[in-house]
Amino acid sequence: MFEQITKKILPLLSNDIGIDLGTANTLVYLRGKGIVIMEPSVVSVNQKTGQVVAVGAEAKEMLGRTPGHLVAIRPLVDGVVSDFEATEEMLAYFINRAQALHKKTLGPRAVIGVPSGITNVEIRAVKDAAENAGAREVFIVEQPVAAALGIRMPIREAIGNMIVDIGGGTTDIAVLSLGGIVRSKNLRVAGDKLNRDIASYVRSEFKILIGEKTAEEVKITIGAVIGEGIPLEMVVCGRDLITGLPREVVLTDSDVREAISQTIDVLIESVREVLETTPPEILGDIMRSGIVLSGGGALLKGLGRLMSEWLKIPVVIAEDPLTSVARGTGVILENIDLYRDMLIEYEDDLA
Numbered sequence: 001m002f003e004q005i006t007k008k009i010l011p012l013l014s015n016d017i018g019i020d021l022g023t024a025n026t027l028v029y030l031r032g033k034g035i036v037i038m039e040p041s042v043v044s045v046n047q048k049t050g051q052v053v054a055v056g057a058e059a060k061e062m063l064g065r066t067p068g069h070l071v072a073i074r075p076l077v078d079g080v081v082s083d084f085e086a087t088e089e090m091l092a093y094f095i096n097r098a099q100a101l102h103k104k105t106l107g108p109r110a111v112i113g114v115p116s117g118i119t120n121v122e123i124r125a126v127k128d129a130a131e132n133a134g135a136r137e138v139f140i141v142e143q144p145v146a147a148a149l150g151i152r153m154p155i156r157e158a159i160g161n162m163i164v165d166i167g168g169g170t171t172d173i174a175v176l177s178l179g180g181i182v183r184s185k186n187l188r189v190a191g192d193k194l195n196r197d198i199a200s201y202v203r204s205e206f207k208i209l210i211g212e213k214t215a216e217e218v219k220i221t222i223g224a225v226i227g228e229g230i231p232l233e234m235v236v237c238g239r240d241l242i243t244g245l246p247r248e249v250v251l252t253d254s255d256v257r258e259a260i261s262q263t264i265d266v267l268i269e270s271v272r273e274v275l276e277t278t279p280p281e282i283l284g285d286i287m288r289s290g291i292v293l294s295g296g297g298a299l300l301k302g303l304g305r306l307m308s309e310w311l312k313i314p315v316v317i318a319e320d321p322l323t324s325v326a327r328g329t330g331v332i333l334e335n336i337d338l339y340r341d342m343l344i345e346y347e348d349d350l351a
Contacts, residue, residue: 014106014136017098018329019091020113020143021126023076024168024191024296026056026090027326028098031333035326036101037094041168043086044072052086055093064211078188079115079143079170081125092133099134107136111329111336114344115170116142117186123344139336140344143167144174144184146328147294149339151318155179160282161289164271165325166297168192171267173274177282179342185274189267191297194219194260201259206249208238219300224253225264226302264303268310275311290314294324 018029021041028037039056046053048069054062062072075086095108110130114123123140130138147165148155155161155176165172168191174184195215202210210218214236222232232253240247271291275283291313293304298321308315318324332339 015099015108016111016333017095017108017135018111018113018146018326018333019094019130020146020323020325020329021076021091022167022325023074023079023170025322026094027323028094029326029330029333030098030101031330033101034330035323036098038323038326039094041074041076041090042072043075043083043090044070045086046070052089052093055090060213063213077169079167079186080118080122081129084125084129087125088129088132091129091135095130095134107134109137109139109333109336110135111139111141111146111332111343113141113143113146113325113329115167115186116144116172116174116181116184139332141329141332141339141342142172142174142181142344143325144172145176145181145342146326146332147172147318147324148174148176148292148328149331149342150324150326150328151292151294153292159289160278160285162275162278162286162291164291164293164298166190166267166293166295166300168296171270171295171297173271175274175278175282175286177285182282183274183278185270187267187270189263189270190295191216191219193263194223194297194300197259197263198223198256201255202236202238202249202251203241205255207241208236208247208249209241210236210238214238218251218256219260222251222253223256223260224301225257225260225306227253227257228302264306268307271307272311275313287313290316292316292318294318294321296322 016031020027026041030036040060042059044054044059044062075083081087127138144165148163153161156179161176171187171190175182199215222234237248298317304315304317
């Protein structure tokens with residue numbers, strides 16, 4: 001009886017929020033409102049005072065442009081917490097912003113998406129950071145599971161489903177059936193690696209140094225893994241490594257393809273490796289339903305078509321792939337008891 005009363009009263013006193021804690025972007029889902037925040041996972045810190053100066057989009061604008069005493073950092077590297085204090089500050093900022101939209105008395109319940117296969121220590125770091133940032137109760141879910149729920153894949157049924165979630169720091173490849181992960185692989189190869197590939201290619205081929213932000217703009221604007229006939233071009237400005245002066249070059253989609261080809265090969269080969277160890281019955285289901293791509297990397301032009309040609313399996317791009325994990329946390333928030341078996345039981349694991 002007491003539990004039933006508590007279940008009815010607590011939603012009136014606190015918010016339920018879902019957080020896609022990504023290396024590149026953090027998305028916050030507020031129950032009843034949808035996705036209310038979608039900002040870069042960047043924190044700017046004043047090293048003289050130790051104070052956080054900016055978080056999110058404002059901090060990202062400072063990347064590569066800060067004076068000596070200001071440092072713009074990414075507190076998550078390859079999907080896991082690398083700077084605990086900065087992660088805590090960032091989560092507190094996003095949670096407070098979400099709370100301000102719909103004010104409640106108690107701290108929120110939070111469902112947080114993390115990469116598959118992260119360690120107990122890394123899970124504990126995420127949980128502690130969220131609790132210190134003001135969350136009343138924290139639930140952890142693996143991002144491929146959340147992404148599959150977000151795009152309404154029938155993962156609770158006795159049907160094999162395959163999702164490839166390509167984020168900023170990590171790529172999660174997962175085969176799901178009956179509410180759980182049957183086979184999975186987590187790669188430290190994703191959007192950020194493609195950015196580094198482009199910057200490295202420009203440096204070696206054109207002897208020009210470009211920043212991470214410029215490399216990302218190149219990837220988004222003219223990045224394509226299959227030539228579409230009409231060449232894409234973009235003018236890029238950087239520092240000439242020989243003279244030290246600014247210089248412009250024209251990059252084409254062919255240059256970008258050459259730059260990222262090895263990383264794309266690793267990604268597709270990893271998907272093939274997961275398929276090789278998948279039970280035959282499930283493989284038959286995947287052949288019929290196809291592989292679903294989600295995450296920001298799914299937006300890379302031609303990736304689905306290239307993967308389909310290599311693997312001989314249909315590949316589908318999820319609707320609004322950037323928000324699939326955040327939407328999945330929202331599905332879990334609607335009925336946590338129903339999806340409790342899909343959450344990571346970190347307390348039992350760490351006991």
